[in-house]
Amino acid sequence: xxxxxxxxxxxxxxxxxxxxxxxxxxxxxxxxxxxxxxxxxxxxxxxxxxxxxxxxxxxxxxxxxxxxxxxxxxxxxxxxxxxxxxxxxxxxxxxxxxxxxxxxxxxxxxxxxxxxxxxxxxxxxxxxxxxxxxxxxxxxxxxxxxxxxxxxxxxxxxxxxxxxxxxxxxxxxxxxxxxxxxxxxxxxxxxxxxxxxxxxxxxxxxxxxxxxxxxxxxxxxxxxxxxxxxxxxxxxxxxxxxxxxxxxxxxxxxxxxxxxxxxxxxxxxxxxxxxxxxxxxxxxxxxxxxxxxxxxxxxxxxxxxxxxxxxxxxxxxxxxxxxxxxxxxxxxxxxxxxx
Numbered sequence: 296x297x298x299x300x301x302x303x304x305x306x307x308x309x310x311x312x313x314x315x316x317x318x319x320x321x322x323x324x325x326x327x328x329x330x331x332x333x334x335x336x337x338x339x340x341x342x343x344x345x346x347x348x349x350x351x352x353x354x355x356x357x358x359x360x361x362x363x364x365x366x367x368x369x370x371x372x373x374x375x376x377x378x379x380x381x382x383x384x385x386x387x388x389x390x391x392x393x394x395x396x397x398x399x400x401x402x403x404x405x406x407x408x409x410x411x412x413x414x415x416x417x418x419x420x421x422x423x424x425x426x427x428x429x430x431x432x433x434x435x436x437x438x439x440x441x442x443x444x445x446x447x448x449x450x451x452x453x454x455x456x457x458x459x460x461x462x463x464x465x466x467x468x469x470x471x472x473x474x475x476x477x478x479x480x481x482x483x484x485x486x487x488x489x490x491x492x493x494x495x496x497x498x499x500x501x502x503x504x505x506x507x508x509x510x511x512x513x514x515x516x517x518x519x520x521x522x523x524x525x526x527x528x529x530x531x532x533x534x535x536x537x538x539x540x541x542x543x544x545x546x547x548x549x550x551x552x553x554x555x556x557x558x559x560x561x562x563x564x565x566x567x568x569x570x571x572x573x574x575x576x577x578x579x580x581x582x583x584x585x586x587x588x589x590x591x592x593x594x595x596x597x598x599x600x601x602x603x604x605x606x607x608x609x610x611x612x613x614x615x616x617x618x619x620x621x622x623x624x625x626x627x628x629x630x631x632x633x634x
């Protein structure tokens with residue numbers, strides 16, 4: 296079972312239109328790759344600086360490379376939110392540090408939200424207005440204080456690769472009913488997100504995903520190095536594969552850390568989430584799971600001749616009679632995958 300995500304033909308057409316304004320096409324693989332490498336080098340050399348949206352090469356790189364990858368990541372999080380009923384009762388989205396509206400473009404496919412996009416640079420809004428014609432019913436702001444929130448109890452604050460630039464969650468976001476955060480799957484950003492989870496719990500928010508509980512996170516409380524992150528498979532279009540032939544990196548799988556929280560309690564969920572890869576050890580295989588404050592592993596003993604491949608990030612149902620030895624749940628049957 297693979298969790299595959301890609302981009303729609305509608306978005307591909309928008310990317311095509313955007314590149315045409317730079318006199319390029321989706322088949323201009325070498326020229327596109329040059330822009331991607333230039334922006335990648337810029338981020339490496341200037342990790343704390345904002346995206347240079349005024350540069351044509353930065354716009355090209357985002358359109359052909361970062362937008363498809365980040366939309367696939369956001370689609371996986373939006374799918375999880377949809378499956379959990381997370382969007383119920385929500386009508387408005389405030390997308391902070393929206394950039395090229397990556398998160399909002401995905402959320403618009405889920406529900407007819409009213410979007411407010413907060414972005415300091417002028418160029419992203421211009422690109423969206425000119426080339427993403429299906430996504431026009433939006434408000435663009437340079438900044439936000441909280442006074443702009445018309446219906447906070449029906450509003451979701453979204454941070455997609457923007458929270459990493461902040462020391463803490465803005466006060467206006469705490470007024471909202473829901474918070475959706477998607478961050479890089481780095482150790483630093485991942486553990487920062489786990490700390491933010493605890494702070495939001497203390498302020499009355501409830502965890503909807505990826506956690507299946509509201510206790511202390513064992514990856515944070517019982518480890519100084521671990522962090523929670525998900526992984527999906529990227530079903531790349533042919534033109535993207537040709538682009539990658541000119542790049543040193545490949546993106547068959549994508550990782551990210553995310554958090555979905557609301558002031559409303561989630562429905563009861565009797566399940567565990569797979570939060571680690573399957574580890575092959577002597578006499579057994581193990582896989583880290585999340586269902587409470589204890590650090591626990593599923594364990595498949597080789598002598599039982601039981602094999603089951605479960606991808607990171609999915610929810611599984613654990614039989615009530617599963618024996619536990621130390622921190623291992625010794626499986627004697629295949630698990631039911633919920634989603």
